[in-house]
Amino acid sequence: MSKNLSINGKSYTIDVQDDMPLLWAIRDIVGLTGTKFGCGVSQCGACSVLIDGTLTKSCSMPVSYAFGKEIFTIEGSSPNLEFLREAWNEGNVPQCGYCQSGQLIAATSLLDATENPTDKDIDAAMSSNICRCGTYTRIKKAIHKAVALKNESI
Amino acid sequence: MSKIQQINRRDFVKLFGLATGGIILGCNISSDSKDFIPQIEGTFAPNLFVQIQKDGNIILMASRSEMGQGIRTSLASAIADELEADWKFITVQQATGNAKYGNQNTDGSRSVRTLLAPMRKMGATAKAMLITAASKKWKVSEADCFAENHFVINKNTSEKIFFGDLVEEAAKLTIPDDATIQLKKVEDFKYIGKTLKSVDLKAFTHGTATYGIDVRIPNMKFAAIARCPVTFGSVKSFNANAAEKTPGVEKVFQLDRLVPPTGSFFGALGGVAVIANNTWAAFQGKESLEIEWNYGENHSFDSEKFKQTLTNRIKEKGKLVPGSTGKVDDAFEEAAKTVEAIYHVPFLVHAPMEVPNATAWFQKNKIEVWAPVQDPQTARAELAHFFEIPLENITVNVTFLGGGFGRKSKSDFVVEAVALSKKIKAPVQVVWTREDDIQHSFYHATSAQYLKGSLDTNGQVTGWLQRVAFPSIVSSFKPLSEYASGFELNQGFTNNPYNISNFSLENAKAEANLRIGWMRSVVHIHSGFGNNSFVDELAFAAKKDAVQFHLDLIGADRVIEGRSEFPYDSKRMKAVLKNTAKVSNWGKTIPENHGLGVAIHYSFYSYVATIVEVSVINEKVKVENVWTTIDCGLALNKDNIKNQLEGAAIFGMSLALYGKISVKEGAVEQHNYYDYEMTRMKDAPKIHVDIIEAMHERPTGVGEPGVPVMAPAICNAIFNATGKRIRSLPLVDFGLV
Ligand code: FES
Numbered sequence: 067m068s069k070n071l072s073i074n075g076k077s078y079t080i081d082v083q084d085d086m087p088l089l090w091a092i093r094d095i096v097g098l099t100g101t102k103f104g105c106g107v108s109q110c111g112a113c114s115v116l117i118d119g120t121l122t123k124s125c126s127m128p129v130s131y132a133f134g135k136e137i138f139t140i141e142g143s144s145p146n147l148e149f150l151r152e153a154w155n156e157g158n159v160p161q162c163g164y165c166q167s168g169q170l171i172a173a174t175s176l177l178d179a180t181e182n183p184t185d186k187d188i189d190a191a192m193s194s195n196i197c198r199c200g201t202y203t204r205i206k207k208a209i210h211k212a213v214a215l216k217n218e219s220i
Numbered sequence: 221m222s223k224i225q226q227i228n229r230r231d232f233v234k235l236f237g238l239a240t241g242g243i244i245l246g247c248n249i250s251s252d253s254k255d256f257i258p259q260i261e262g263t264f265a266p267n268l269f270v271q272i273q274k275d276g277n278i279i280l281m282a283s284r285s286e287m288g289q290g291i292r293t294s295l296a297s298a299i300a301d302e303l304e305a306d307w308k309f310i311t312v313q314q315a316t317g318n319a320k321y322g323n324q325n326t327d328g329s330r331s332v333r334t335l336l337a338p339m340r341k342m343g344a345t346a347k348a349m350l351i352t353a354a355s356k357k358w359k360v361s362e363a364d365c366f367a368e369n370h371f372v373i374n375k376n377t378s379e380k381i382f383f384g385d386l387v388e389e390a391a392k393l394t395i396p397d398d399a400t401i402q403l404k405k406v407e408d409f410k411y412i413g414k415t416l417k418s419v420d421l422k423a424f425t426h427g428t429a430t431y432g433i434d435v436r437i438p439n440m441k442f443a444a445i446a447r448c449p450v451t452f453g454s455v456k457s458f459n460a461n462a463a464e465k466t467p468g469v470e471k472v473f474q475l476d477r478l479v480p481p482t483g484s485f486f487g488a489l490g491g492v493a494v495i496a497n498n499t500w501a502a503f504q505g506k507e508s509l510e511i512e513w514n515y516g517e518n519h520s521f522d523s524e525k526f527k528q529t530l531t532n533r534i535k536e537k538g539k540l541v542p543g544s545t546g547k548v549d550d551a552f553e554e555a556a557k558t559v560e561a562i563y564h565v566p567f568l569v570h571a572p573m574e575v576p577n578a579t580a581w582f583q584k585n586k587i588e589v590w591a592p593v594q595d596p597q598t599a600r601a602e603l604a605h606f607f608e609i610p611l612e613n614i615t616v617n618v619t620f621l622g623g624g625f626g627r628k629s630k631s632d633f634v635v636e637a638v639a640l641s642k643k644i645k646a647p648v649q650v651v652w653t654r655e656d657d658i659q660h661s662f663y664h665a666t667s668a669q670y671l672k673g674s675l676d677t678n679g680q681v682t683g684w685l686q687r688v689a690f691p692s693i694v695s696s697f698k699p700l701s702e703y704a705s706g707f708e709l710n711q712g713f714t715n716n717p718y719n720i721s722n723f724s725l726e727n728a729k730a731e732a733n734l735r736i737g738w739m740r741s742v743v744h745i746h747s748g749f750g751n752n753s754f755v756d757e758l759a760f761a762a763k764k765d766a767v768q769f770h771l772d773l774i775g776a777d778r779v780i781e782g783r784s785e786f787p788y789d790s791k792r793m794k795a796v797l798k799n800t801a802k803v804s805n806w807g808k809t810i811p812e813n814h815g816l817g818v819a820i821h822y823s824f825y826s827y828v829a830t831i832v833e834v835s836v837i838n839e840k841v842k843v844e845n846v847w848t849t850i851d852c853g854l855a856l857n858k859d860n861i862k863n864q865l866e867g868a869a870i871f872g873m874s875l876a877l878y879g880k881i882s883v884k885e886g887a888v889e890q891h892n893y894y895d896y897e898m899t900r901m902k903d904a905p906k907i908h909v910d911i912i913e914a915m916h917e918r919p920t921g922v923g924e925p926g927v928p929v930m931a932p933a934i935c936n937a938i939f940n941a942t943g944k945r946i947r948s949l950p951l952v953d954f955g956l957v
């Protein structure tokens with residue numbers, strides 16, 4: 067039966083099994099591939115999205131949970147995500163880039179909730195996201211930088 | 221030196237897939253087939269291309285795969301610099317797998333090492349032609365013109381012409397003789413040796429970079445394969461009833477193993493394939509298969525027992541390796557003190573964030589593939605072999621790689637995708653689950669080492685005996701290869717950076733019961749761990765400062781020419797160590813429960829010294845600080861090199877703390893990131909990277925050399941903090957993390 071999935075403010079009518087993980091509905095059915103598969107078991111954060119603003123590992127959440135809710139992915143845009151993108155650019159953060167969709171979404175969620183995160187806040191918020199290339203130092207720096215950019219802009 | 225040559229337009233159109241006007245330059249690049257990875261194609265007639273368009277845009281073909289090492293940016297910057305191009309006009313296009321591009325095998329930390337000179341020359345040649353074109357327009361001599369920031373400028377009149385406006389004229393010129401091409405002086409570099417941001421940043425931060433797993437072809441299917449838990453086991457029988465009932469599943473069938481011919485290729489493991497209309501359905505279908513396996517001869521393999529077997533073997537005399545010198549026995553006899561130790565490294569797996577995957581479309585006598593491969597030419601040749609399709613009818617499109625680390629040089633997953641597409645007569649993407657990746661990889665070998673050293677009364681090292689055993693990579697190409705090959709031992713064992721007059725290296729037998737492959741820094745992981753741990757033990761026995769002890773052991777200034785074009789220079793080795801000691805304040809007082817450890821290593825022709833500071837509180841280790849200095853010759857893109865070294869520190873730390881693949885009854889026991897763990901943000905240390913100014917030296921490796929120092933530096937730091945010596949990785953086995 068067809069259902070509506072709202073992603074980044076756009077509505078998609080899809081026909082899927084209720085128990086398909088949201089990740090695969092987004093990637094294979096809707097066709098937005100910015101959200102990544104890394105482990106499938108809530109361990110790596112590559113599949114991070116926001117559902118009604120809440121950070122969620124889409125590999126471990128059935129698509130049915132997201133019906134009627136608003137999903138935010140790396141293809142989207144929000145003020146905090148844009149500050150983070152700018153900071154990511156300035157810090158030349160990514161290596162292979164594969165984990166960075168999830169990192170940016172997790173960082174967006176952090177900035178949405180915390181105005182001036184400390185190193186400890188960042189550690190706590192970002193430790194569910196694995197970067198096999200090891201860009202943690204740069205991610206941490208870039209999150210601080212994004213906060214600075216945001217504060218400058220006000 | 222490589223020779224610039226004109227490219228025939230048909231080749232160009234075929235390779236670029238577009239036909240806009242402009243200058244096209246190709247360039248012969250000598251193959252570096254002497255390198256240690258088996259080469260599939262014997263001779264090369266390689267070409268690389270740069271295209272300047274009328275609108276001023278410059279397209280560069282990147283011949284090496286991008287897997288996070290920043291190669292697309294690095295290669296582009298070299299051309300742009302010599303060309304005096306404005307960076308904002310540069311676009312990078314990814315080359316398909318084709319011998320015309322020269323060796324495309326992206327490993328061995330060699331892309332910049334082998335391609336910098338030809339890339340620069342290509343840029344300089346294009347610049348010379350633009351200058352000639354401008355001089356003709358102005359009817360002045362070429363000497364009266366120079367290029368700057370995408371313009372040619374008339375020295376006398378200060379008139380300028382935009383590069384794009386010179387293209388038509390320049391395209392008519394013959395390519396100037398190599399001998400007339402002048403390269404820039406180091407002092408005049410604009411991009412080389414500076415910092416350039418990745419050309420792919422925008423794609424990476426918007427989720428728009430296409431990795432293999434993101435490839436979408438109209439009407440494509442998705443596939444998962446259940447492979448035998450035991451290496452090279454086969455399907456006895458299977459029941460697909462439940463799988464076939466899984467919504468979305470379309471077909472289930474057996475896929476036979478494709479056995480590679482001796483000496484080359486990787487083949488494919490085979491198993492039971494599930495074809496579905498989405499990835500999740502394929503995974504679900506695979507989960508619900510009931511399969512009976514013929515486990516075959518690897519069923520009895522047990523990695524714990526194997527560790528014991530290797531340990532027993534290295535306690536006995538092994539095969540003497542050429543390069544051993546002096547009389548070790550006499551040195552031990554006359555010693556004031558001898559020290560012995562045994563070290564172990566377990567099997568390891570790459571686990572790149574993007575799992576192995578490939579998309580293939582097999583059509584009558586034609587194959588097209590889209591895949592995250594480090595070595596597209598081998599993949600292509602392998603497909604030609606297994607599917608009997610002429611090479612020219614096979615296209616291997618190289619996508620972005622979500623990490624490679626050596627895993628994606630093996631094209632087994634590409635072979636699988638093509639076999640499936642052939643069978644179902646439709647395009648198909650095969651996706652490995654993370655469990656598949658952890659359990660069916662080409663593993664970094666396990667190793668055991670025995671070391672014995674002697675000290676004289678002054679605490680100087682007089683003798684060094686090292687016995688090593690590890691399954692050889694060659695076993696993946698030639699079954700029953702049970703001893704290490706020369707290229708493996710030449711990774712830090714036969715060519716350690718020390719000057720020891722009585723040196724003996726022995727190799728003991730080690731069978732392979734898993735597929736063995738190379739992983740970031742390869743055998744240097746073993747040699748780096750054994751050498752540096754043992755030097756630390758010797759320094760302690762000699763009651764000497766570890767840094768000073770290393771410096772003494774490296775010895776007087778000397779240059780060893782060897783067979784390579786990059787001689788080992790002990791002065792550079794000492795310089796990186798001295799720098800790291802200085803920036804880390806080696807010798808300073810550190811907090812209680814903290815410890816410092818040092819390690820040095822020479823790999824991929826680069827010199828690295830690392831000092832690690834750990835804290836050990838309640839028996840738990842935290843890596844607090846890492847100071848690394850690298851001398852990689854000419855540093856092409858400084859910030860990228862820093863990023864690589866930071867990443868290598870984390871990669872090396874992951875393997876030291878957690879890395880372990882264990883095998884019971886022939887099957888790998890780990891599954892996913894919960895039992896094959898990685899360093900995470902909360903555990904990440906502060907990393908300080910220094911790059912030695914060596915702009916007049918040729919560039920050497922960057923991607924790998926930062927890895928081998930990490931495990932020994934951490935273990936030496938733990939010893940410094942606690943007096944506890946870890947000789948067997950990983951630390952998690954000792955409850956230390
Ligand atoms: S793919 Fe969802 S957490 Fe790893």
Ligand code: FES
Pocket residue numbers: 160161162163164165166196197198199200201288573622623
């Ligand atoms: S940038 Fe490669 S996994 Fe994070």
